Structure formats: structure tokens, C-alpha cells
Amino acid sequence: MVEKPKWDMTSDIHKYPKPSVTVDIVIFTVQNDELRVLLVKRKADLKKGEWALPGGFIRLDESLEESAKRILEQKTGVKDVYLEQLYTFGDPFRDSRGRVITVAYFALIDSEKMKIKPTEEVADAQWFSVYNYPPLAFDHKKVLDYSLTRLRSKLEYTTVGFQLLPQKFTLTELQKLYEVILAKTLDKRNFRKKIASLNLVEQTKETKMEGVHRPARLYKFKSKKFLLESDVV
Amino acid sequence: MVEKPKWDMTSDIHKYPKPSVTVDIVIFTVQNDELRVLLVKRKADLKKGEWALPGGFIRLDESLEESAKRILEQKTGVKDVYLEQLYTFGDPFRDSRGRVITVAYFALIDSEKMKIKPTEEVADAQWFSVYNYPPLAFDHKKVLDYSLTRLRSKLEYTTVGFQLLPQKFTLTELQKLYEVILAKTLDKRNFRKKIASLNLVEQTKETKMEGVHRPARLYKFKSKKFLLESDVV
DNA sequence: CCAAAAGTGTTAGTGATACACCCATGT
DNA sequence: ACATGGGTGTATCACTAACACTTTTGG
Known part of the structure; x- marks a missing residue:
């Protein structure tokens, strides 16, 4: 058992105000000749019942990518996906509960793995066509638009x-x-x-x-x- | 005078641990037929005297890009630059003082504006060749390498x-x-x-x-x- | 008239686009 | 034998890469 390294909690840096930080994931698949994105129905206090990108708060002892993987698995049951950091969104009032900065990731999963049955916890995850999805909470439409653009351009010059x-x-x-x-x-x-x-x-x-x-x-x-x-x- | 909007500080989201968030800026110029990057000598408690990318803690009421502009001007006296978000670095132990996530920006400034005299506060800012610069604090070498790659590739397909x-x-x-x-x-x-x-x-x-x-x-x-x-x- | 950088065209090769027919299979 | 999607080649065009000489100026 490795002991967790600690930080210097007496440092001056802790005097600066800290924002909340979340990770949101735009995960795509292709199914029935449609490009689809996974959305979850929110259970949290704010915007309960609205659709949103799967996301969650980071833990302090994991890297951003680890957070993204953990959250993706928790919320959707999917694992072993291609994952890439997209952009960090930090408008001061994108969340009325507080200053929340979100690091958006974009992910791809093949149509086979995609068929994994949702577990109890992820009963409210659903795939939507990128041309026809419900209104999204927060600035998630912006995040989704941005990642679509990124996916398309990466398709042309990468594999x-x-x-x-x-x-x-x-x-x-x-x-x-x-x-x-x-x-x-x-x-x-x-x-x-x-x-x-x-x-x-x-x-x-x-x-x-x-x-x-x-x-x-x-x-x-x-x-x-x-x-x-x-x-x- | 517009009153500052407030957040709902009673929300559950404030129970999640919050990291510190900084913005670091990689600013390039070309001078004497050399590609150069601006570095500052640190005055803060940790790593005092070491060279680092200009950076600082965000304020909760400004967007990330506003933070980047403010910090760049404070630390270097330069204004009105091309600025673009690069990547967000969040290894848990990149800073021993605490969990610090940094949103890196990359900036370009023309060789004329670059000649602006440093003010008192920025006496310790200096341009270095990207092929010959001192050891950098934190993971700033990684940030710099990454932004060089980005600059080069953007040069080929943008203006x-x-x-x-x-x-x-x-x-x-x-x-x-x-x-x-x-x-x-x-x-x-x-x-x-x-x-x-x-x-x-x-x-x-x-x-x-x-x-x-x-x-x-x-x-x-x-x-x-x-x-x-x-x-x- | 010399030194120094500015300015200018042609050719060959490579990659992108447009386009139409035959093949293998199950019924 | 036919309906269905699988599989193949060629000609044109646009873009990239290689390459060398003339022009304008100040001294």
C-alpha cells in the first residue's frame, strides 16, 4: 500500500479563491448509419431531469484523464474508449451554483462495445442523433457543437x-x-x-x-x- | 455600476473538493531571426528565482481568457495579442503546494509591440530562444514543447x-x-x-x-x- | 561596375476527382 | 435469371517541388 503523497496545505496559494472543476465527456458512436452522442438525465439538485453530457467533479488525487475515465464508466458503464481532451470551458456564470470550470473530453466507442447494457446506475443514459437531441443543460450544446467540429476535422487528417x-x-x-x-x-x-x-x-x-x-x-x-x-x- | 451576480453558495457542489486553477501563457515572438518565448523569474514562495511561464491564479468573476489577458498584461506589460487556449494540464502532483490545474494559453505578438519597455513590476521578464532557455519550474517545459508543436502545425494550415x-x-x-x-x-x-x-x-x-x-x-x-x-x- | 538582396516562370511529379461496368451471391 | 451490394481502372486537373537568372539599388 503506497501512502498518498500530501501537499503543502499551508502555502499561500490556498488563499486564492478556488473554482469547482468538472469533467464533461462527449462520447460518440455510429449506430444505424447515424452519428450519435450519449446523454444522461440529470439527478443532481440543479437542472434535475434535464439532459446533459455525462460529467462530474474531479477528485484531487487523480489526473484529468483519470477523472474522465472514471466518470465515463460510472455514468455510462463504458470502458476502454478513445479519449482526448477537447477544450476547457470557464465562463463565470455557466453554472448558477458557483464558479464551475469544466474540462471537456471527447470520446469514441465502436458500435459493438456500445451495446453494453446500462447498469442500474446508468439507467438514464441514452444515445441521441447529433442532429436530433433534446435541449441540454448548461453550455453543453456549445460543448457538443465544438466537439462535432473537432471530430470532423480530425477525421480528415488522422485515423x-x-x-x-x-x-x-x-x-x-x-x-x-x-x-x-x-x-x-x-x-x-x-x-x-x-x-x-x-x-x-x-x-x-x-x-x-x-x-x-x-x-x-x-x-x-x-x-x-x-x-x-x-x-x- | 452593475452589481456582481452571485452564485448559490449553499449548493451541494461546494462539498466537492476544489483545486486551485491557474492560467499559464506561452507567448512567442520572432526577433533577430529567432523564435523566442517570454519567461519570468518567479517571486512566489515556491521555486523563487526559477524561470517559468508567465501565469497566475484565476479570479472567480472573469472568464479564462480574461484571466489570461489580465495576467499577461500584469506580468509582462503586453496587451492586444493573439491568444488561443492550448491545453489544460492537471497532473495531481505537478505542484507540491496543492492540486493545481493550469489552463495553458498560447499567444503571439509582433516584433514591434514586443519592444515595449517592461514596467517596474515586470522587470524580470525576458525573451529566450526556444532552442536555448533556462530550466523551467513545474511542468512548464512540457507546456512549452506542446505549444511549439501547436504553433508549427497551425502555421501550416492557418494564417x-x-x-x-x-x-x-x-x-x-x-x-x-x-x-x-x-x-x-x-x-x-x-x-x-x-x-x-x-x-x-x-x-x-x-x-x-x-x-x-x-x-x-x-x-x-x-x-x-x-x-x-x-x-x- | 560591383555587391547584395529583390523579384520572377516553367517543368515534372504527385495526389485528388470524376466517372461506369463486371462480379459473387441467394432466391 | 435477377436483384443486390462488392469490387475494380483510367483520364483529367490542381497543387507541390525543384530549379537559375535578371533587376534595382548604394557605394
């Missing part, structure tokens, strides 16, 4: 999108994912050429049969050790 | 670089600026073609004579109203 798919996927599924997030259609041949040029995915020997047509080949991401320096990751 | 030049400038100065920040040389003809294609700058009728050679034409940024939708800003 975050892969986080939203299961381990094995067809190229059509991958393309559909891009189309859904970017809200535009893409050319099939050009899309496949692009993906091939990235050198990030490889064929498996399996195919996926769905419906009455030619089965689609399943692909997977190359394991790290087979990626070259020059490959974009 | 932030323009913030580092005075109103009127020669194309060679602009190119030098890019070269200094990116730490690589650029082709003169290609650079000029690129700038021309952006449609953001226009010739003035003035030239700049410096030394014994052909005078260079001065350029300025087009005023907003002459920019077309299609022009990258």
Missing part, C-alpha cells in the same frame, strides 16, 4: 475514425462511417484508393455475408509492428 | 503567422518568419506563389530600403471587407 469500428470491418462499413460523420457522400473507388494508400489496413481471409449479394471482404488494422514510419497514424 | 509581423512587411520578412518557426528553409519562388494564391495580402506603394540593394516592396493584410468567402482565413 480516429477507426475507433468507431469493431476489429474487423468491411470497406463499405468504413466508408459509411466517414459519410455519416462528414454528412456527405464519398466516391467508392476513390475512397478505397485512399484507404489503400494509407497502408493501415489489411485483408483478412474472412468475409461478411449480409443479405443477398456478394459477400464483403473483412479488413482489420495492421498491428503496430508492421506499420512503417512513413505510414500515417 | 496565425501573420500575427507575428507588423502591419507592413516585406515578403522576405514573411518567409523568414516561416523559416524560423518551422526551422527549415523554403523556396522563395514557391513561397511567393503560395502567399499570392491565398489572396490575403496586397502590395502597398511603399518600399523598405535596408542596406545596399534593391528596395523590397511592403505588403499588408487585406482588410476584412475585401476578403472573399473563398479566401482562407
